[in-house]
Every structure is written in structure tokens, then in C-alpha cells.
Amino acid sequence: MLKDLFGGKSKYVTVERKRRSEEKEKEADDKKEMPDDLWTKCKSCKQIIFNKKLAESLKVCPECGTYFRLTATERLSLLVDDDKFEEYDADLQAKNPLDFPDYEQKIDKYQDKTGLREAVITGIGEINGWQVSLAVIDSRFLMGSMNSVVGEKITRAIERALKRDLPLVIVSGGGGGARMYEGMLSLMQMAKTSAALKRLDQVGGLFISVLTDPTYGGISASFASLGDINLAEPQAKIGFAGPRVIKQTINRDLPDGFQTSEFLLEHGMIDKVVERADLKNLITRIIDIHNLRGEKKNGTE
Amino acid sequence: MVQNNLDFEQPLIELEEKITELTKFMEERDINLTDEIKRLETRADKLREEIYSQLEPWQILKIARHVERPTTMDYINLICDDFIELHGDRNFGDDQALIGGIGKINNLPVTIVGHQKGKETKDNIKRNFGMAHPEGYRKALRLMKQAEKFKRPIIALVNTPGAYPGISAEERGQAEAIAKNMMEMTGIEVPIIVVVTGEGGSGGALGIGVGDRVFMLEYTYYSVCSPEACAAILWKDSDKAKTAAKALRLTAKDLLELGVIDDIIAEPPGGAHKDYKRSADLLKERLTQEINQLQDLETAELIENRYNKFRTMGYIKREVEEKMDESIESCG
Ligand SMILES: [Zn+2]
Numbered sequence: 001m002l003k004d005l006f007g008g009k010s011k012y013v014t015v016e017r018k019r020r021s022e023e024k025e026k027e028a029d030d031k032k033e034m035p036d037d038l039w040t041k042c043k044s045c046k047q048i049i050f051n052k053k054l055a056e057s058l059k060v061c062p063e064c065g066t067y068f069r070l071t072a073t074e075r076l077s078l079l080v081d082d083d084k085f086e087e088y089d090a091d092l093q094a095k096n097p098l099d100f101p102d103y104e105q106k107i108d109k110y111q112d113k114t115g116l117r118e119a120v121i122t123g124i125g126e127i128n129g130w131q132v133s134l135a136v137i138d139s140r141f142l143m144g145s146m147n148s149v150v151g152e153k154i155t156r157a158i159e160r161a162l163k164r165d166l167p168l169v170i171v172s173g174g175g176g177g178a179r180m181y182e183g184m185l186s187l188m189q190m191a192k193t194s195a196a197l198k199r200l201d202q203v204g205g206l207f208i209s210v211l212t213d214p215t216y217g218g219i220s221a222s223f224a225s226l227g228d229i230n231l232a233e234p235q236a237k238i239g240f241a242g243p244r245v246i247k248q249t250i251n252r253d254l255p256d257g258f259q260t261s262e263f264l265l266e267h268g269m270i271d272k273v274v275e276r277a278d279l280k281n282l283i284t285r286i287i288d289i290h291n292l293r294g295e296k297k298n299g300t301e
Numbered sequence: 302m303v304q305n306n307l308d309f310e311q312p313l314i315e316l317e318e319k320i321t322e323l324t325k326f327m328e329e330r331d332i333n334l335t336d337e338i339k340r341l342e343t344r345a346d347k348l349r350e351e352i353y354s355q356l357e358p359w360q361i362l363k364i365a366r367h368v369e370r371p372t373t374m375d376y377i378n379l380i381c382d383d384f385i386e387l388h389g390d391r392n393f394g395d396d397q398a399l400i401g402g403i404g405k406i407n408n409l410p411v412t413i414v415g416h417q418k419g420k421e422t423k424d425n426i427k428r429n430f431g432m433a434h435p436e437g438y439r440k441a442l443r444l445m446k447q448a449e450k451f452k453r454p455i456i457a458l459v460n461t462p463g464a465y466p467g468i469s470a471e472e473r474g475q476a477e478a479i480a481k482n483m484m485e486m487t488g489i490e491v492p493i494i495v496v497v498t499g500e501g502g503s504g505g506a507l508g509i510g511v512g513d514r515v516f517m518l519e520y521t522y523y524s525v526c527s528p529e530a531c532a533a534i535l536w537k538d539s540d541k542a543k544t545a546a547k548a549l550r551l552t553a554k555d556l557l558e559l560g561v562i563d564d565i566i567a568e569p570p571g572g573a574h575k576d577y578k579r580s581a582d583l584l585k586e587r588l589t590q591e592i593n594q595l596q597d598l599e600t601a602e603l604i605e606n607r608y609n610k611f612r613t614m615g616y617i618k619r620e621v622e623e624k625m626d627e628s629i630e631s632c633g
Contacts, residue, residue: 097616098550148615183549184561187525188614195487220476221504240475241466
């Protein structure tokens with residue numbers, strides 16, 4: 001699995017990996033005595049874990065079982081068969097339609113930091129041989145928030161599933177919800193993606209929504225909640241309003257485990273909580289059950 | 302009622318007070334001050350026009366939030382010949398912050414849903430300040446589906462600071478309720494007209510905000526988040542809410558320019574709260590006009606147009622590979 005996560009076999013992973021290693025070198029120069037690309041301290045149990053070991057455990061703390069967030073690339077490596085991912089719409093970038101102060105600089109900064117152009121990667125990949133239209137949100141990019149580009153790319157991923165008769169899998173992890181910097185244009189992406197999902201729904205398309213840490217606001221209140229099957233990773237924080245806002249509004253402490261995957265499962269909002277190591281297999285089984293023709297579909301075109 | 306005054310109206314209020322005083326004085330002393338009063342009234346009209354023609358976004362926001370602003374029920378009472386409120390989502394309860402029902406406008410059957418605010422504290426608590434729970438959104442969807450069955454056009458009146466951020470709302474799936482409404486509203490086979498009549502607070506507004514026409518009254522706002530929250534998050538300073546109100550482009554004029562809404566419905570001078578009847582008349586006139594137009598469309602065309610309206614929202618830039626030749630594309 002180490003190889004799967006960081007082996008960088010697919011072209012796309014390699015590109016990002018190169019950028020990342022350059023970045024790491026720069027960081028290492030900054031603090032020479034601490035080669036922290038070798039280890040990570042678990043936020044939960046405070047144990048020092050070697051990154052090699054952490055990668056082997058798919059970024060789940062081997063000591064205490066705490067889930068670390070995955071980047072979109074890592075998630076794709078986890079889900080997609082080797083080399084079997086073709087990215088689409090990678091050239092779409094944000095404009096600054098409101099002339100919002102500092103927005104361009106913010107975009108530049110996160111592009112440099114993450115090696116991504118926007119907060120979502122979309123394309124067609126193969127999951128255990130099944131062709132799937134995929135969208136994976138990267139929570140590092142402006143908190144994985146949805147702007148015009150993210151909304152457009154996700155809508156196109158939905159339309160791709162519809163046109164080619166493919167299952168749709170969207171992995172959400174956007175704590176930022178609808179992105180403030182594009183104002184109402186961001187909010188309208190909620191309606192846009194939901195409208196596209198209605199069309200997929202009407203033709204009997206399968207949509208598996210995978211909710212990961214953190215999924216909030218305009219993302220949870222649109223496509224992420226609309227799966228035929230909603231899955232969530234353990235311990236993920238998922239909700240509509242952020243915990244701080246709720247606490248301020250009701251003026252009391254929030255119960256333990258509030259807005260976690262387990263909380264959502266208990267309240268009937270998701271179908272299943274699934275361990276990271278089992279996710280690919282579970283998605284495969286769901287797709288398999290939905291394939292009434294009993295054979296693996298090949299995307300046309 | 303001093304606390305309800307808008308600070309930027311202060312000069313106007315002083316002038317109006319002076320007119321009242323003079324009128325009283327004239328009656329008491331039996332002196333003819335008609336000319337003087339007329340002169341002041343003309344000045345007041347001019348001043349009102351002046352103030353209202355150059356309102357800052359922050360000031361518009363204050364008018365939109367004004368406690369005396371007509372509520373959804375006020376508009377319903379003034380617009381409908383008959384109206385029956387219908388209650389409950391058939392699952393959990395009846396949300397008092399999002400109401401709905403059936404009625405007639407000029408003899409045309411309609412379904413109306415809308416956020417309901419209160420006017421004084423007690424009423425506002427009952428209405429939860431217009432902040433709906435999931436059962437409110439689910440009730441609205443139930444009534445809209447019912448409208449579809451009986452082929453009644455739907456009117457959605459938006460006036461909420463946002464969907465309620467609370468424990469019970471999260472437990473009952475606030476996010477799913479809003480998402481489901483948007484998804485279903487795109488497919489409902491009768492005309493839907495959305496009008497923001499006060500506050501258009503984010504997802505809470507959009508939860509009943511998908512339609513064939515989306516209008517805003519003149520002094521309302523519609524925003525991805527409240528300017529206060531925006532300022533607190535971006536600049537760690539809620540005092541910068543005025544700056545945020547400007548940056549977010551949340552006024553009716555801004556959103557018409559950005560292509561988010563279809564048109565602006567005028568309000569009487571000084572805002573809807575100054576003249577309920579006139580405000581309702583203006584709204585009614587536009588609603589009947591639009592419903593008539595939309596009812597001429599074939600269902601398939603209606604749904605296709607509605608889909609395209611939202612499908613084309615947003616602005617993106619396409620960069621061809623790593624080259625610098627950028628072609629700007631607005632997706633729509
Ligand atoms: Zn740990």
C-alpha cells in the first residue's frame with residue numbers, strides 16, 4: 001500500500017509528487033535539524049510516527065487509530081487501479097468575478113502550496129476494473145471550498161457519468177462550504193450541482209457520495225448529501241453549520257461526538273461508516289450490485 | 302420606536318418631525334402655515350429620494366433586516382384573495398419559521414411557501430427569527446410536490462438570515478434537507494417564482510430558492526454568508542462587516558449584474574415597510590405577469606430553461622496547458 005500511496009505510478013501523481021518534494025527540500029532548508037519529512041506527530045495520541053509506517057497504514061495512526069486527512073492525489077491512489085486515471089478539466093481556473101480583495105493572491109498561494117489548480121480533481125478512473133466518473137475534493141485548497149470552478153468541474157463529472165453511463169463517485173472533504181470570495185456565484189454552484197444530480201437520478205445513474213473530514217456548509221448541503229448511497233470515513237466531521245457557529249447561537253457546549261460520521265449514522269443521515277482500508281472494496285461491491293447486466297461496463301467514446 | 306429607525310435616515314426623520322410639529326402648531330394656533338409645510342414636504346421627498354438613490358450595501362442590508370418590514374404572511378394577506386395555511390412535514394413537526402399553503406391570486410390557484418419572521422420578541426421567538434429547521438424545508442417540499450400534482454404555480458418568498466444552526470437541526474439533517482429541496486425543485490413540473498423579500502441568507506435561502514424566475518425586491522440582500530461572519534472569518538474583525546457587505550456584492554443591483562437574479566422588483570419610496578399596500582401591489586403585479594408568461598411554456602421547455610439557468614452560473618478561466626495565452630470563458 002505504501003507503493004500505492006506514494007509510488008507515483010500514474011503520471012498525474014508523479015507531477016504532484018515532484019512539486020511536493022521540491023517544496024519539502026525548501027522546507028528542509030529552513031529547519032535543517034528537523035528532518036520532519038521522516039516522521040509525523042499524531043495530533044491525537046502525540047506519538048511520533050514514521051511517515052513510512054503512516055503511509056503503510058493509509059494515514060491512519062497505527063498507535064491510536066486516528067484518521068489523518070488525505071490529499072486528493074492520495075485519495076485517488078487509494079481508490080484507482082494503477083495508472084488508470086485520466087484527469088479532465090485540469091485547466092479550469094478561478095476568476096475573480098467580484099474583484100474580491102486578495103482573492104488572486106490567495107489562489108496563487110494555494111496553487112503553489114498544493115500543486116493543484118483548484119480544490120477538486122475530476123476525471124475517469126478504474127476502480128477494480130470498473131470505469132467510474134470521479135471527483136475528489138482536496139481540503140488543503142482554500143479549505144476545499146466550492147467556487148465556480150469546483151462547481152463546474154463537479155457538474156461536468158456528473159454529466160460525464162450521465163453521458164457515458166458510468167457510476168459516479170464524489171469524495172467530499174470541504175470544510176469551507178461555498179467559497180466566500182466568489183459570493184453568490186459560489187452559492188449558486190450548490191443549485192447547479194444538485195440540478196445535474198437530478199438529471200443523473202432521472203436516468204437511473206448511480207451516485208456514491210463519500211464524505212470525509214471535513215464536509216460542511218455548501219458542500220454538505222448540496223451534492224455530498226445527495227448520494228444514492230452516502231458513505232463516510234470514521235471520525236470525519238460532517239455537518240451543515242460549523243460547531244463554533246452553533247455554539248455561539250445556542251450558547252452551550254456541544255455533546256461529545258457531535259457532527260461525526262458516527263453521529264450521522266446514528267441519526268440516519270448516512271448509509272455506512274467505512275474504514276479507509278475497506279473503501280475501495282466497498283465501492284466496488286456497490287457498483288457490482290448495481291450492474292444489472294452482470295458484466296463490467298466500458299465507457300464509450 | 303426610535304430603535305427601529307435607520308441611522309442614515311436621521312436627517313429625513315428630523316425633517317418629518319418638524320413637519321408634524323408645524324402641522325400641530327398650525328391646528329392649535331389656527332395660523333396658516335400651508336406654504337411652509339408644503340415646502341418642507343417637498344424637501345423631505347427630495348431628501349428621501351437622495352438618500353435612497355445612493356444607499357451603501359450596508360444600509361440596504363439594514364433596510365432588508367428592518368423589523369417592520371412586511372413578512373411573508375403580510376404579503377400573502379395583501380396579495381391573495383383567499384389563502385389557507387397548511388402545516389407540517391408529515392415526519393417530524395411543523396416549522397413556524399417556514400410556512401406555506403394554498404390560495405388564489407386574481408382567481409388563479411397558487412401554492413406559496415416562505416420564511417416567516419416575527420415583528421416583536423415573542424412572535425420572533427415563535428418564528429425562530431425566520432431561521433428554519435429541516436422540517437421547514439421538508440414541509441416546503443411537500444407543499445411544492447402537492448402543487449405539482451394539482452398543477453398550481455409556486456411562489457417562494459425568501460426572507461431568512463439563514464437556516465438554523467443548532468443541535469436538533471443537525472440531528473435531523475439540515476444539510477440533506479436543503480440539498481434535497483434544491484435537487485427536487487429543479488425537476489418540479491410547474492412554474493416556480495422565487496422572490497427575496499428581505500434577507501437572502503445563504504443555503505437557508507437557497508433551500509427554497511431554485512426557480513424559473515428569481516427576483517429580489519429593491520432593498521434586499523442575498524449572500525453566500527452574512528457580512529458579519531465574512532468579516533470575522535477573513536479579517537478576524539466583525540466591525541469590518543460594512544467592508545464585507547460591499548465586497549460580497551450582495552445587493553439586488555450587484556446580483557442582477559452578475560447574472561444571479563432575473564430582475565429587481567421596485568419598492569415604494571423609503572422601503573417596503575413604509576407602505577405595505579404599495580409594496581404588495583408591485584409584487585402582485587409582477588407575479589401575475591410572470592406566472593402568465595411561464596404558464597404558456599410546455600413543461601419540457603420550462604424544465605429545460607430552469608436547468609440551463611442554473612447550469613450556466615459561474616465564471617471560470619481556462620488556461621491552455623502551461624502557455625500564457627489565456628482565453629477567458631464565462632461558463633454560460
Ligand atoms: Zn495517534
